[in-house]
Amino acid sequence: xxxxxxxxxxxxxxxxxxxxxxxxxxxxxxxxxxxxxxxxxxxxxxxxxxxxxxxxxxxxxxxxxxxxxxxxxxxxxxxxxxxxxxxxxxxxxxxxxxxxxxxxxxxxxxxxxxxxxxxxxxxxxxxxxxxxxxxxxxxxxxxxxxxxxxxxxxxxxxxxxxxxxxxxxxxxxxxxxxxxxxxxxxxxxxxxxxxxxxxxxxxxxxxxxxxxxxxxxxxxxxxxxxxxxxxxxxxxxxxxxxxxxxxxxxxxxxxxxxxxxxxxxxxxxxxxxxxxxxxxxxxxxxxxxxxxxxxxxxxxxxxxxxxxxxxxxxxxxxxxxxxxxxxxxxxxxxxxxxxxxxxxxxxxxxxxxxxxxxxxxxxxxxxxxxxxxxxxxxxxxxxxxxxxxxxxxxxxxxxxxxxxxxxxxxxxxxxxxxxxxxxxxxxxxxxxxxxxxxxxxxxxxxxxxxxxxxxxxxxxxxxxxxxxxxxxxxxxxxxxxxxxxxxxxxxxxxxxxxxxxxxxxxxxxxxxxxxxxxxxxxxxx
Amino acid sequence: xxxxxxxxxxxxxxxxxxxxxxxxxxxxxxxxxxxxxxxxxxxxxxxxxxxxxxxxxxxxxxxxxxxxxxxxxxxxxxxxxxxxxxxxxxxxxxxxxxxxxxxxxxxxxxxxxxxxxxxxxxxxxxxxxxxxxxxxxxxxxxxxxxxxxxxxxxxxxxxxxxxxxxxxxxxxxxxxxxxxxxxxxxxxxxxxxxxxxxxxxxxxxxxxxxxxxxxxxxxxxxxxxxxxxxxxxxxxxxxxxxxxxxxxxxxxxxxxxxxxxxxxxxxxxxxxxxxxxxxxxxxxxxxxxxx
Numbered sequence: 001x002x003x004x005x006x007x008x009x010x011x012x013x014x015x016x017x018x019x020x021x022x023x024x025x026x027x028x029x030x031x032x033x034x035x036x037x038x039x040x041x042x043x044x045x046x047x048x049x050x051x052x053x054x055x056x057x058x059x060x061x062x063x064x065x066x067x068x069x070x071x072x073x074x075x076x077x078x079x080x081x082x083x084x085x086x087x088x089x090x091x092x093x094x095x096x097x098x099x100x101x102x103x104x105x106x107x108x109x110x111x112x113x114x115x116x117x118x119x120x121x122x123x124x125x126x127x128x129x130x131x132x133x134x135x136x137x138x139x140x141x142x143x144x145x146x147x148x149x150x151x152x153x154x155x156x157x158x159x160x161x162x163x164x165x166x167x168x169x170x171x172x173x174x175x176x177x178x179x180x181x182x183x184x185x186x187x188x189x190x191x192x193x194x195x196x197x198x199x200x201x202x203x204x205x206x207x208x209x210x211x212x213x214x215x216x217x218x219x220x221x222x223x224x225x226x227x228x229x230x231x232x233x234x235x236x237x238x239x240x241x242x243x244x245x246x247x248x249x250x251x252x253x254x255x256x257x258x259x260x261x262x263x264x265x266x267x268x269x270x271x272x273x274x275x276x277x278x279x280x281x282x283x284x285x286x287x288x289x290x291x292x293x294x295x296x297x298x299x300x301x302x303x304x305x306x307x308x309x310x311x312x313x314x315x316x317x318x319x320x321x322x323x324x325x326x327x328x329x330x331x332x333x334x335x336x337x338x339x340x341x342x343x344x345x346x347x348x349x350x351x352x353x354x355x356x357x358x359x360x361x362x363x364x365x366x367x368x369x370x371x372x373x374x375x376x377x378x379x380x381x382x383x384x385x386x387x388x389x390x391x392x393x394x395x396x397x398x399x400x401x402x403x404x405x406x407x408x409x410x411x412x413x414x415x416x417x418x419x420x421x422x423x424x425x426x427x428x429x430x431x432x433x434x435x436x437x438x439x440x441x442x443x444x445x446x447x448x449x450x451x452x453x454x455x456x457x458x459x460x461x462x463x464x465x466x467x468x469x470x471x472x473x474x475x476x477x478x479x480x481x482x483x484x485x486x487x488x489x490x491x492x493x494x495x496x497x498x499x500x501x502x503x504x505x506x507x508x509x510x511x512x513x514x515x516x517x518x519x520x521x522x523x524x525x
Numbered sequence: 526x527x528x529x530x531x532x533x534x535x536x537x538x539x540x541x542x543x544x545x546x547x548x549x550x551x552x553x554x555x556x557x558x559x560x561x562x563x564x565x566x567x568x569x570x571x572x573x574x575x576x577x578x579x580x581x582x583x584x585x586x587x588x589x590x591x592x593x594x595x596x597x598x599x600x601x602x603x604x605x606x607x608x609x610x611x612x613x614x615x616x617x618x619x620x621x622x623x624x625x626x627x628x629x630x631x632x633x634x635x636x637x638x639x640x641x642x643x644x645x646x647x648x649x650x651x652x653x654x655x656x657x658x659x660x661x662x663x664x665x666x667x668x669x670x671x672x673x674x675x676x677x678x679x680x681x682x683x684x685x686x687x688x689x690x691x692x693x694x695x696x697x698x699x700x701x702x703x704x705x706x707x708x709x710x711x712x713x714x715x716x717x718x719x720x721x722x723x724x725x726x727x728x729x730x731x732x733x734x735x736x737x738x739x740x741x742x743x744x745x746x747x748x749x750x751x752x753x754x755x756x757x758x759x760x761x762x763x764x765x766x767x768x769x770x771x772x773x774x775x776x777x778x779x780x781x782x783x784x785x786x787x788x789x790x791x792x793x794x795x796x797x798x799x800x801x802x803x804x805x806x807x808x809x810x811x812x813x814x815x816x
Contacts, residue, residue, distance in 0.1 A: 041566045044746030047557055111769065111797075112626025112742060141797070143665035144658045151657030167665055199772040226626065230563040230746020232774035239773070253625065255711060261746060281625070281655075 026062060032076065033058045044261030046234040049087070049268045057083055087264055088291035093248065093273040098219045101189035102134070104180055106216060108209055108244050109224035110236060111197030114252035116145060118224055118278055119194040120152030121286035126190050127158055134188035136179030137162035138172040138212060141196035149194055156283050159188065172196065172208065177215040193218070200239025209244045221246040222275065225262055227254045233265040241270050248275040251289065255279040267291075332426045334390040338382045341375060380408040381418050393419055538592070538816065546586040552577070555595075562775035562814075565747050568784070572598055592815060600811035602780055606789035608805045610764065612645075614735050616695040618703045618728055620688075622721060622760050623740035624752055625709030628768040630659065632740050632794055633706050634666025635802035639792075640702055647672040648700045650691025652684035652724065655708040663706050669799050673700065684708065684720065685727040692731040703732075712755030721760045738791065740766045743776030753782045764791035767805075771795045775814065 033054050040050045060079045097103045105122070107115045116139065123133040135153045137160065139145040146166035153160035161179045164170030176193045183191045195212060198205035213221060223246035225233065240246055249270075251263050254277045267274055274289040326332045382390060384407030389395050396404075396419060398412075405412045541554040552573065559569040572595070579594050612619070619636075623629050630653070637647045649667045653659035654677050667674040675691040688705045695703045707724060710717035728734055739762040741749050756762050765788055767776050779790055790805045 038566050041560060042747050044563075044748065047560045110744060110772070112628060114626055142662070144661035147661050148656070148658035155657070199769070201771075201773045226742075226744070228624070228742075228746065228748040228752075229744045230749075230774065230778060231561045232563070232744045232772065233746075235773040236744070253711065255713070 029058060029061045029076070033061070036080065040261070040264075044228075044230045044233070044265075046231055046265035046269065048234070049265050052268070053083060053087065053264075084264070085292050087268045089267050089273040092288060092290045092292075093275055094288070095248075095275060096219055097190075101187075102180065102183040103190045103220075104193065104216050104218040105190065105220045105222060106176075106193040106195065106213060106218040106244075107222050107224055107250075108195050108240060108246060109197060110199060110226070110229075111142070113197060113224040113226045114278060115139070115197065115224045116148050116152060116194055117281070118222075118250055118252060118276075118286075119149060119192050120156045121278060121283050122192055122276070123153065123158040124156035124283045125286055126192075127156065131190050132188045133158050133190040133192055134179065134183045134186075135160045136176055136183075136191055136193045137164070137166065138176045138179070139194050139196040140164055140166045140170045140172050140175065141168065143167050145194075145196070152283070159186075173211045173215050176212045180216050191216075200236040200243070206239065206243035213244050220248055220275075222248050222250050223266075223272070224250045224252055225266060227251050227262050229262045231265075233262045234269050237266045237270050241272070246270075246272060248273055250274070250276045250278060252278040255285065334382050334385065334393055334422055335387075337422050337425070338379060338390070341379060377408070377410060377414070378418055381405075381410060381415055384408040393422060542588045542592050544588055547580060547588055547591055551588060551591070555591075559777065562777035563746050564777035565750075565781045568777070568781045572602075596811050596815040599780070599814060600807050602784065603790070603810060604807035606783060606787065608764075608789045608791055608807070610736060610791050610804075612640075612702060612735055614733055615701055616692065616703045616732055617701065617735040618692060618695075618705065618732050620705050620707065620725060620728070620734055620737045620760065621740060621766075622707050622737060622756055622762070623709060624711050624742075625656075627709065627740045627742040627745075628794060629653075629709060629740045630663050630666060630706055631797070632738075632766055632768055632792070632802065633663065633704050634670045635794060635799055636704060636792065637667060637670030637672035638799050639802050641671045645702050646700045647702045647704060648675060648691060648695050648698075649673070650675045650688050650703065650705040651677060652687040652691070653706050653708040654680075654682050654684050654687060659706070659708065666799075672704075673698075685724045688724050688728050689731060692728055696731065712752045718755060718759040721756075725760055734761075736764055736791075737762045738764050738766050739788070740768055741776075741779060741782070743767055743769045743779075744772060744774040745776075745778060747778055747781070749778040749782055750785060753786050753788065757786055757788065762786075762788055764789060766790075766792040766794065768794035771801070777814075 036057065037050055037054045040053065041047070045053070057076075057079055060083075061076050095105075107119055109115050119135055123135055126133045135149055135158060137146040137149045139149070144166065146162050146164065150160050150162055161175075161182050163178060164175055172195065176195075179193060180191050182188075193212065193216060195209060196205070198209060200206070221244055223237065223240050223244075225237070229236070237249075249266055249272055251274055263274055266272070274291070277287055277289045279285045279287065326336055381404060384404045385396075389400060389404075396415075401412050401415045401419075405415050408415070538554075538558055541551050541558070544551060555576070556569060556573060559572060560566065564572070575598055576591065576594055580591060583590065585591070611617075621629050621633055621636075633649055637649060640647050647670070649663060649672050651660040651663045651674060653663070660676055664674050664676070673694075675687065675694050677687045684707060691705060692703055694700070705724070705728070707721060708717075710721070712718065725734060725737070737760050739753060739756045739760075741752065745752070753762065753765070765779060765782065767779050767790055770776055770793055782788070783790060790810075793803050793805050793810070795801045795803070
C-alpha cells in the first residue's frame, strides 16, 4: 500500500527515519525535506504551495532552533506542524450572521463538489442551533437538482423555496432574489442559496454566479470543494475567487482517504479560511473546520477535541451521571452496558471515531476491515439474556451461555468474550468513578499537561490491547467499549457543562495538548 | 474573470518551448507543468528521466525536439492498452461505477446517445436508489439520449434488484445494450463496495457483464489511483471514463492509473451537452495535452 498511503502515513514514515538520529546534518534535513515534498505532492498539495512550504521548513530546520533543541528530530516535527497550522489558517473561523436577518449564504463550486448535499447539511446544522433556514433552489442547470434539493430539505426538516422546475428552465438570478424576499416576508432567519455547479473556465456561468451574488448580497459565499481534487484546486479556487469572491471554503468528501491536499492548497493560495468540513453522506456528517485539528490529523496526531465534542452531543448528561453513580456503587449491569452501547451508536460511525485517536493511522488497515455490525451482534447477545441475567452476570453458567448463544445466533465463545469484556469495563470504570486515573484518551485535554501524560499511557495501553487480540473486529469493539467509558466520564464528572464551556476550553487547549501529543508521537517506537 | 483556456498543457509549456535552447530551467518548468497537470511525482520523474536520456542520446538542444519527444512519450505510454469497448454480447451489460459527483449519471446519458447514433437500442437501469432524485436525473438524461429506463418500483429498493430487472427487461424486449447506473460511493466504504460486488454477481445470473466502466473526474488528483484500485478489486473494472476534461484540469493522473492498473481509458467526457462524449484516442489525447 506504500504507493497509496496518504499524507499521514507518508509523513509518519519520514519522521520515523528522522527520529533515530541524535543530531541532524544538513543532508539529513535535505533528505527529510525531499520526503515531505514527495508526500505532499502525492497528497495533491499544489506544487507552488509545496515548494514554498518545503523551503520554509528547510530553512527553519537548519536554523538555530533545531540545533539547540534537545531532540532535533522532534523539533522538525513541530516545525512541520506549526507550518501546517499556519497555512490552514491558524484560528478557526465561525459563520458570520447578518445583523438584520435573513442571513444569506450562497454556495458555489464545481459540478459534483457536493453543494446540494451540503445545503441540506448546513440547513440541518443551523436548525439544530435554533435558526430557521430556507433552502433556495437556484441550480436550474443539472437535471432534477431542484428535486434533489427538495428531498434533502425534507430529510433535514427545513423549508425549501423552489419556484422553478429546473432542467434548464428559469432564471437562477431571479430565483435567488425572490428566495431572499420570500424569506424576509416569512421570517426565515437564514437563506441558503444552492447554485449550479460550474467550471472555473466557463466565463459565462461564472458571470451568472457573480450576478446571483450581486442580486442577493450574501453575508457568506461558501466555496465547496472536493477533498479529492488534484493540482487543479489552485486554478479552480482562483477562478472562483475572481468570479464570485467567496468568503469561506467548505471541504467535502473528507471521509474518503484523500485528506489535506486540497485544503492546504486552497487555504494558502486564496487566503480564505476553511469553515466547514463535510465527512459523509448522512445529513449529520458535517462539522466546523478546525485548522489545528486538521494539521494534527494530517500528522496523525489524532483529533481528540472533535471526538469529545461529538461525545458531548450524543450523550445524555443525566444518563451519564446515573451510570457514573452505578459504577461507584458497583451496580453497573449488562443492561446499562447495552444502553451505553446504544448511546455510543448515536455518536455515529465508530470507525470514524477511532480514526480520530492519535496513532490511528497505524491501525487504519485493521479499521478498514472492522465491521460495525459487531455492535449489533453484541446487542443481540445481551438481548438474548433474561432480565435477571442482565442484572447479575454471575448467574451465567455454561448452559445459560449456550442458550444465549443460540438465541443470538452466535457461539458460546463470543458470549464468553462479551462477558469478559463487560467485567473488565466495569472494573475499570469503578476506579474512574472513585477518582482514579482514567486510562482513556477522552480525558486527555482536561487537566492540561497532566492529561497529556495520561493520554500517553492510554495510547500505549490501547496499542497493547490491540496486539493481544488477533481478531480486528474484536479489537475494535474493545476499543469502542473503552471509548464509551472515556466519553461517559467527562460528562458524568461535570466536564463541559453544556457545549459553551467545552468550546471555550478547546480554544486554548490544543497547543499545549498538541505538544504532549507530539512528545508521545516521538516517544512511542 | 477566468478566461476559457484550452484544455491543454500548452499554456504552461509555451514559455519553455520558446527558449532557444534546453537549459536546467527547461527541466524545472517541465516538472512544474507535469506535476501541475496531476501526473503525480512518480510518473513525472519517470517521464523526465526518459526525456533527459533521449535528449542526451540525440544530442539535441532544440526545445521543439523536446516537445515532440514529450508528445511521443505520453502517446506511447497511453497507447499501451487496447481502448476498444467490447459490446458484442446481446444484451451487452455495462455497469457504470465511481465515487460521488464524478458525473456517472451524465456520462450514462451521453453514452446512451453515443450508442444510439450507431443504431443500437439502449435501456438504462436506475440502480442509484440512494441519492435524492438520482432516478429523476437519470430519467431526464435517458429521455435526452433516446433510451428506455427501468425505474425502481419503490423508494430505496435494493440496487441489485433494479439491475436484475433491467437486464430482464432487455432480454424480454430484445434491447441490445443495458447500462446500469450505480450510486456514487467512496472507495473507502467497505459495505458500499460490497454492494457493488453484489450488483455484479446478481447481474451475472442473467447475462455476462460486458464492461464495467469506472468514471473518474479529471479534477481528481492522486487519489484517483486509490479509487481505481478499490473499484477494480470490488467491481472488476474493465475500462475508465474520464469526465470534466472541459475544465482547467488536465487529468494527468489517468496515465498513472492506466499504468499501475493496466485498465485502459475508453471514453472521454468534455462538457454538459449530450454530444460531449467521445471514444478515447491516445494520439489525439497526447496531441491536445502537449499542443
